[in-house]
Amino acid sequence: MRTLVIGGTGHIGTYLVPRLVRLGHDVTVLTRGERSPHHSDGTWAKVAFVQADRDAEDAAGTFGRRVADLNPDVVIDLICFTEDSARQLAEALDGKIQHLLHCGTIWVHGPSATVPTREHAPRRPFGEYGIQKAAIEDYLLRKARRDGFPVTIVHPGHICGPGWVPVNPAGNFNPAVYEKLAQGRELSLPNFGLETLNPVHAADVAELFVAALTSRATALGESFHAVASDALTLRGYAEGVAQRFGKEAQLVFLAWDEWADIMPEQDVAATRDHILHSPNCSMEKAERLLGYRPRYSAIEAALAGIDWLVDTGKITA
Incomplete structure (x- = not known):
C-alpha cells in the first residue's frame, strides 16, 4: 500500500513512519526538510522523502494537486491547521484515495464540561488553533456524510515523548x-x-493512527480521541x-x-x-470501535x- 505521510518527521511521525514501514507500507514523507525524526532506526532508509513548503503551495492553490500527483492509496495528514488547507487537499484527493487520516486536537472541544468528554460532545472551541481545528473536523465529516469521502480524524492530547x-x-x-x-x-x-491535563505518548498516538488504518471499515467518517486513559x-x-x-x-x-x-x-x-x-477525554470509543487501548x-x-x-x-x- 502506498502511504503518504504529510509532516512525517515530527512528534507523531517519529513513531508512525517506522511502524508503517514494518507493516509493509511503501511510505513517502512529505516534509519541508527542516527537521529530522527525534530518533531513528534502519526503517527510515526505506522511506522516500519529498520536499514541499505547504504554506506557500496552499497559498498558490497547488498543494492538493502535488499530493494527488504522488498517487498514494492512503494519506496521513499531520500538519493541517486551517479549513482552507483541508478543503484544498480533500478536493484534490476526492475519488483518488482509499483513506485520509487527519490529525486534529482535543482543543476542538473547548473547556471541559461533562468528563470524561466523549467525541460526540458539543463543540465550544476558543482560540484560533482550536476554532480552526474544529472547523476542519466539521468540514471533513460533512464531506464524509455527503460525498462518502473516506476520512478519519484523530484528536491527540498533550503529546509527550x-x-x-x-x-x-x-x-x-x-x-x-x-x-x-x-x-x-x-x-x-x-x-x-x-x-x-491530558498527556499522551507520541507512540500511542501513532498506534491509534495504525488502528484506524487497519480497521478502515469502522473508522471511516469517525473521529477518535488519542489520549492516555x-x-x-x-x-x-x-x-x-x-x-x-x-x-x-x-x-x-x-x-x-x-x-x-x-x-x-x-x-x-x-x-x-x-x-x-x-x-479530560474518554478513550471508550477507540476501544469499542478499533479495539485500541493506549499503552502509557x-x-x-x-x-x-x-x-x-x-x-x-x-x-x-
Whole structure:
C-alpha cells in the first residue's frame, strides 16, 4: 500500500513512519526538510522523502494537486491547521484515495464540561488553533456524510515523548518547573492545582493512527480521541514528577492574578490556555470501535519526556 505521510518527521511521525514501514507500507514523507525524526532506526532508509513548503503551495492553490500527483492509496495528514488547507487537499484527493487520516486536537472541544468528554460532545472551541481545528473536523465529516469521502480524524492530547519538552505541571513548557520538583524546591501553582491535563505518548498516538488504518471499515467518517486513559490534575502531576526523583513536592498555591503577576508572560499565556481547557477525554470509543487501548498512562507518557530532559542534561536533577 502506498502511504503518504504529510509532516512525517515530527512528534507523531517519529513513531508512525517506522511502524508503517514494518507493516509493509511503501511510505513517502512529505516534509519541508527542516527537521529530522527525534530518533531513528534502519526503517527510515526505506522511506522516500519529498520536499514541499505547504504554506506557500496552499497559498498558490497547488498543494492538493502535488499530493494527488504522488498517487498514494492512503494519506496521513499531520500538519493541517486551517479549513482552507483541508478543503484544498480533500478536493484534490476526492475519488483518488482509499483513506485520509487527519490529525486534529482535543482543543476542538473547548473547556471541559461533562468528563470524561466523549467525541460526540458539543463543540465550544476558543482560540484560533482550536476554532480552526474544529472547523476542519466539521468540514471533513460533512464531506464524509455527503460525498462518502473516506476520512478519519484523530484528536491527540498533550503529546509527550523523548525529544522535546512536555507540558509541565504548571501547564506551560518551562523546564525550570521540572528542575524545581527534581531538586525538592518550592513550586507555585495557580489556584488549587486541580485543573487537568491530558498527556499522551507520541507512540500511542501513532498506534491509534495504525488502528484506524487497519480497521478502515469502522473508522471511516469517525473521529477518535488519542489520549492516555487517565487525566492528571496539576498538583497530581507535580507530585508524580517529584516522586520520580525521590522527593516530596513542595507546592504553594496562589490565586490566578497573584501567580500570573510573578511568572514570565509566555508561561502565563500557555498556562491560561491549558487550564481554561482542562481536558479530560474518554478513550471508550477507540476501544469499542478499533479495539485500541493506549499503552502509557498519563504520568508514564509525561515521564518519558522528562527522563529525556535529564539524560540530555537539559535539566539538572
